[in-house]
Amino acid sequence: MQHPDPADFGAPGGLFRRLRDNCAAEWEHYAWHPFVRGLSDGTLPEDAFRRYLVQDYLFLIQFARAKALAVFKAESLDAMRDKTATIGALLDEMRLHVGYCAGWGIPEAELRRTPEAAETVAYTRYVLDRGFAGDILDLEVALVPCTVGYGEIARRILRDPGRLEAGNPYQSWIDAYAAPGYQALAKAAAARIDALGESHGGEIRFAALAATFTEATRLEARFWQMGLDAAEPGWRPGYRRDRTGWIQMAGTPGRPA
Numbered sequence: 001m002q003h004p005d006p007a008d009f010g011a012p013g014g015l016f017r018r019l020r021d022n023c024a025a026e027w028e029h030y031a032w033h034p035f036v037r038g039l040s041d042g043t044l045p046e047d048a049f050r051r052y053l054v055q056d057y058l059f060l061i062q063f064a065r066a067k068a069l070a071v072f073k074a075e076s077l078d079a080m081r082d083k084t085a086t087i088g089a090l091l092d093e094m095r096l097h098v099g100y101c102a103g104w105g106i107p108e109a110e111l112r113r114t115p116e117a118a119e120t121v122a123y124t125r126y127v128l129d130r131g132f133a134g135d136i137l138d139l140e141v142a143l144v145p146c147t148v149g150y151g152e153i154a155r156r157i158l159r160d161p162g163r164l165e166a167g168n169p170y171q172s173w174i175d176a177y178a179a180p181g182y183q184a185l186a187k188a189a190a191a192r193i194d195a196l197g198e199s200h201g202g203e204i205r206f207a208a209l210a211a212t213f214t215e216a217t218r219l220e221a222r223f224w225q226m227g228l229d230a231a232e233p234g235w236r237p238g239y240r241r242d243r244t245g246w247i248q249m250a251g252t253p254g255r256p257a
């Protein structure tokens with residue numbers, strides 16, 4: 001476990017932090033999953049990352065649908081405007097994603113023809129279902145582990161003593177989520193949960209909201225695992241394959257060899 005981040009998301013005592021703290025073990029498993037540690041130290045097998053990238057494209061399409069549902073469910077005209085802007089930002093991000101995948105040797109045609117993995121279907125349809133069945137707070141709580149989680153993950157990686165910076169093949173992915181624009185988006189998402197908690201009965205509804213948040217967090221971790229399952233078995237963070245088998249990389253201050 002790492003030290004607390006001074007620029008943490010959500011207000012102390014606010015609904016976002018209460019939801020996150022309520023599922024601390026599940027959140028830790030998501031935010032510091034072996035996949036994430038492999039991104040940080042650069043040892044994640046490329047097959048795992050490619051599998052993740054393709055499925056993330058499919059995920060983002062469904063995520064845009066969920067954001068559109070949030071416009072429909074929004075509690076005010078201002079909220080409708082804000083949500084509409086985030087859909088625009090997401091659709092722009094998808095264009096970048098297609099270019100990024102091309103850089104990893106994955107053409108757009110492959111993104112389009114690949115079927116969704118069971119983990120992608122489970123996560124995205126779960127979020128949509130919470131939104132269809134509930135109100136704007138139910139939907140935003142199902143969405144928030146995604147937005148804030150990646151903001152926190154990028155910050156954890158930047159503080160990781162075992163991080164490989166120079167020559168890390170995943171550095172541009174890390175940079176995208178550590179960027180001020182994404183960090184501001186994640187902060188706003190956590191603040192919105194706090195505000196909706198006040199206006200929409202977060203206290204009295206806590207048990208149901210916590211169940212949704214925890215399930216979405218678990219499904220995020222399953223999404224990382226789906227990527228890892230595409231790699232050759234036996235990989236662990238800090239290890240690389242050579243002709244003789246898995247070998248541990250040289251030690252760093254944070255990760256002894």
Ligand SMILES: Cc1ncc(CN)c(N)n1
Nearest residue numbers: 056059146147150220223
């Ligand atoms: C599965 C997943 N979760 C979160 C994010 C960050 N918006 C993402 N791109 N993909």
